[in-house]
Structure formats: C-alpha cells, structure tokens
Ligand SMILES: Nc1ncnc2c1ncn2[C@@H]1O[C@H](COP(=O)(O)OP(=O)(O)OP(=O)(O)O)[C@@H](O)[C@H]1O
C-alpha cells in the first residue's frame with residue numbers, strides 16, 4: 001500500500017553500488033528524496049549523476065543495496081516496472097521527442113498507450129499541459145519546427161501527462177542556446193513551486209538557488225556533501241566542492 005502522510009521518503013537509496021565493468025560508478029550511495037522536495041545534483045563530469053538518475057527509474061540495474069520508491073522496492077520487470085516508469089518522469093538533455101509525431105501527439109501518446117485514456121480526454125489534458133508550459137499554439141507542429149526551448153518544454157509537458165509522482169531532469173538545459181535556457185528553467189521553477197518532487201542534474205546555480213530545497217554534490221561516485229543551496233554555495237564544507245564551485249562560477 002502507498003504510505004500517506006508524507007513521513008516516508010518518496011525515494012530511498014541505501015548502500016547502492018553500481019559498476020560498469022571495473023568502473024565503480026556509484027559507491028555506497030545513501031540518499032532520500034522527500035515528497036515535494038527539489039534536489040539539485042551537481043558535480044564534475046563522470047561523477048555518476050546521470051547514472052544516479054537512471055537507477056531510480058531502473059533504466060540501469062544496481063549491483064547491491066536497495067532502492068525504494070513510494071515505499072516499495074523497485075520492481076525488476078513486468079507491469080510493476082511499467083508502472084514505476086510511468087510514475088517517474090524523465091527529461092533528458094536531448095529532448096527525445098518522436099520526430100514524426102506532432103507536439104500534441106508526443107504529449108498524448110503515453111496516456112493513451114500506457115494509461116488507456118481516451119484520445120479525446122488525452123488531447124484535452126495535453127492541450128492544458130501545453131498551455132501550462134506556454135506552447136499551446138505549437139500543438140500541431142512537428143518537433144523539428146520548434147526551437148530547442150520549445151522542444152524541451154514539450155518534453156516536460158509529456159512527462160507531466162503521465163501524472164508522475166516525481167520527475168528526473170538530467171541536464172535539461174545543457175543542449176539549449178543560451179537565450180532559451182531561462183524559458184525552460186522558468187517552467188521548472190513553477191513546477192517546483194507547485195509541489196512536484198524533482199531531482200535535477202544541472203549546473204544552473206540560479207535555478208538551484210531559486211528552486212532547490214537541497215543541493216547534492218557528487219564526485220567519483222560518492223555524495224561528497226549536501227545541504228540547502230544558501231549554505232552549500234556560500235560555505236561548502238569540502239575542498240572538492242569548493243574547487244568545483246570556483247571553476248563553474250568563474251568559467
Ligand atoms: N552504459 C555505460 N557503460 C559504461 N560506462 C558508463 C556507462 N554509462 C556511464 N558510464 C561511465 O560511468 C561514469 C559515470 O557516468 P555518468 O554519466 O553517470 O556521469 P555524470 O556525472 O552524469 O557525467 P556528466 O557530467 O559528464 O554527464 C563515467 O565514467 C561514464 O563514462
């Protein structure tokens with residue numbers, strides 16, 4: 001049964017280890033994400049941030065430890081895994097939209113195929129979501145006809161269409177031209193304020209300051225330190241984090 005009352009974390013990782021061959025990518029990770037919490041994950045390239053996201057919706061398996069989502073251990077396969085995937089939205093750097101489907105079709109496909117919602121209902125809700133992310137007027141176009149920022153907002157609407165309990169964002173603005181970064185971050189800030197549980201890998205410190213409850217600094221497969229953004233950015237407690245921050249803040 002789903003736990004209510006908000007006391008159990010939505011996601012709980014305990015002693016999680018993951019290797020790629022001989023490479024130890026996640027080292028004994030213990031991490032909780034509370035319901036409604038916005039966790040920003042930052043850290044140097046290759047530190048395991050994407051892998052951390054991917055193990056939470058089981059795009060990658062783990063070697064040891066446990067991960068629970070909404071009070072249940074992650075399912076390995078079948079219907080339970082399909083349900084998990086629908087409950088954990090994912091937004092990638094590369095948008096991953098279906099190029100031969102319209103913007104609205106990209107948003108309605110999941111609800112129709114996976115949730116069995118009628119086309120009419122899915123389209124109505126899809127239009128509401130496109131409105132919410134500011135691109136309702138683009139509904140009939142194809143992804144290639146949209147700007148990168150508009151495509152990424154489509155990807156966010158598509159994730160929302162499944163009514164997820166959480167959304168994972170892996171560098172959602174890294175592939176965008178600079179002038180389009182803000183429009184995507186603004187949508188994410190609104191989502192955060194509306195209470196969506198989010199884990200966001202990003203180097204956008206402005207977003208972290210505006211929207212994050214907690215910043216997790218990851219390096220070499222470990223959570224090196226974590227804390228509220230105001231604290232982490234002004235008084236990082238490890239040399240590793242200080243060094244990283246000095247590099248990204250002055251680049
Ligand atoms: N499918 C895979 N097979 C083998 N090695 C992998 C695979 N995915 C990731 N790795 C390796 O695992 C390590 C962690 O990768 P990961 O993508 O999680 O890091 P990251 O923190 O997201 O880095 P970046 O900031 O560059 O996105 C890296 O050394 C990477 O090369």
Ligand SMILES: [Mg+2]
Nearest residue numbers: 049050051170
């Ligand atoms: Mg990555």
